[in-house]
Amino acid sequence: MADNKPINWSYPFPSRDTNSSPLQLLINMASAKGGHYPTGENGLWHGGVHFDEGTATLFDQTSVRCMADGEVIAYRIDDRYPVSEFTDEIPRVKRAPFSTGFVLVKHSLQPPPLRNADGSIAEGQTPPALTLYSLYMHLLDWAGYQTQPDLPRPAFWEAKRYTVNTQNQGLSVRAHPSRGAAKLSELPKGTEITIGRAEGDFSKLVSLISGTAQPALPADDEGQLPGYVSTGFLKPHSEPADYDKVVVLDSGLPIKAGDLIGHPGLYQNHDSAAQHMVHVELFSCDDVPTFIAQSRAWASRLPDDQQTLLRVYKRASKLIAHRDDINTENPPRLSDHGTQIGVDLMIPQALLDGLPASRKIQVKTAADSGTFHWWRLDGLFADANGNPIDGWLAEQELITTRHSPWEWEGFQCVEETGTAVEKLAYSLDARRLLSTEEQQNYRAQINKADGGPILTLARLHDIVDTNKDGTLSSREIRAALAKPWQAQLLGQLITRYESEWFWEKSKWDELDPLLEEEPGTPNLIWNAEKQRIEKLSWWKALEDQLGVIVSGKAWHFQPIAAVSTFLHASRLIDVERFLDAYISQHEHFEKNTPAMSTLSKGNLRTIVEAINRHYKSDLGKANLFELSYMFATARHEAYHFPTGEFFSSKPEVGNIAYFNKYDPVLAITQEHRDRAIGHGNTQSGDGYKYRGRGLVHLTWKNNYRKAKEHFGVDFVNQPDKAAEPEYSVPIMIWGMKEGVFTGRKLNHYINASGVNYDEARRTINGTDQQQLIASYAKKFEIILRETSSAKETFAP
Known part of the structure; x- marks a missing residue:
């Protein structure tokens, strides 16, 4: 990446609940009927995850979206789904369709560049890089597109x-x-x-x-x-360029995060009904352990604002149960009784930022040297006995720690060496499906699998043995995935193993004796399944091309855990690049505008950093146009960022008499008095007391009262707080998105039907200066396209 711009990331399917946190999305994968990571229902290695009928109520599975910026390097589309013929014991033939369609995308993962004190990129220092591949398997066949002519088609066809x-x-x-x-x-x-x-x-x-x-x-x-x-x-x-064969694109075709990959195809196993299902995978053929070591070293030199993960350690922190009297004026105390946390967990800042205002409290330290954070967290933790606990968590120095995603804190690289026959024998034994003779014949393989790295790790973290039988079954894996701390542990495994899309006949033939109906009698269902596995394979069509190695072995990442990590690896807006772009364009914003002062640059930096903290990105769907208009509004209302006054308690206009028109007693005209009373200004002095403050000039007592109710901060009795950057930015975002000031929301003017910057001014107060502010928005849009991960998308 020549411009050192981090790639954008997106989930392959958006959550139906736009308020879902990254951890909740990870937990949702436990609902899949099968195809969990890192082992499947049959106990064999499984390098990806399935989105199927079990997850359809949790994710919008209408279409498959690309997980990251990259380039499409290969795909295959079935003309019509191939069909397996399974013969059961009656005998009866069951015809089961299965999609072999897939898309393979190549990506480059790099930490952000190092910067000098002035914000410029440090020269001569290149971040480490990792080549990743994302795979989307079991896609809709060509016949499906023909029967649905209006169905969107991938741009890379x-x-x-x-x-x-x-x-x-x-x-x-x-x-x-x-x-x-x-x-x-x-x-x-x-x-x-x-x-x-x-x-x-x-x-x-x-x-x-x-x-x-x-x-x-x-x-x-x-x-x-x-x-x-x-x-x-x-x-x-x-x-498609062709059907029923792997199409390799030597030069690759660019694709962006969130772009259309295809649509879910049909897949039917011998013992189940056909369902729409997609297998999603993320892997690398590079030396991943070396890259992670280099990334960790690089992360140690990144600024603190890259530390977007909060680590909580078992037996170090406690949760204080919520009480009705806990609020911003009466926060919890470290001395309050609580329950000790019995699990380790990494909490993304995106989850903390997305909490309702009533669930996060900031307390100024005694020496006023910083801010102490309390977060009310439910459904995430357990005590030492595994019992769920909820309550308030204190973010404490040395007790909790902050990390950059590029530190890969908690991730573990595991090289799985067990064979397919060892894993299957172990799984069948765990499900009590082996005869006494088979148990004896395969005891060595079972024992070897039982001592494998994944099982050893699972036992270490109490993932096994829910039924006290000493074995790990697919049912127990699924139960673990429903617990945040265990789902995250499994999601942080990076495992090297031979890809299931790499066909090696001898490996599968080795399973024949184990799967025989009786000695000497071939299992016809297994024979048909082997034919299907060969048909599904594609690796050898690409081996030794485009970085895909011959051995078929690769390091696999849990896709949802990885996307969550990378999606929130950097802030919504790259602060330094934004400031550089703004300053370079500053003279074009308005003629005769003086050069940007150090003070005004500092003000703008404060605003951008606060927007990064408070703008809810809807899991990758930060709206480019909303942000552009918010910056335009802040630029206008905060007097083009030239002074610090909009962050102070001083009146914006020196003559206090100016505010008399907002006063119920001192106003000159009856019209002004009636308007003041209608907006809650009922006492003499309210005009000045509840004057416009902050980036949208919060005005009128009623609006200060609404802000108090929403944020849990007493803006009515302490109105100057509305001018502080920690509050003025969230007030702007909340007020404009929720229609607090005029009843008109930003999405009335910025939505899938179009973007109307002129009329968006009605979210503040009407039509004054609407064309000027709209012109600012268009220029901020240009800047944000180059300096942020915001997209031209709208939440469903």
């Missing part, structure tokens, strides 16, 4: 046909690629065609798929039609 997409009239066919060239014919709107080479704004017409040229066009000896058409009036219909 080839455009093989086009529809004339003019407004009313048809599309002219010109003798040459020029608007002034002679007109040969006209294609009616909706005509389907194929085209050839592009020449400027025109493309060579090749053939008509449907529709009729008027007049008709004569084809040449090769069946091609004469003439050129304007490419801008053609709607492309993309299709």
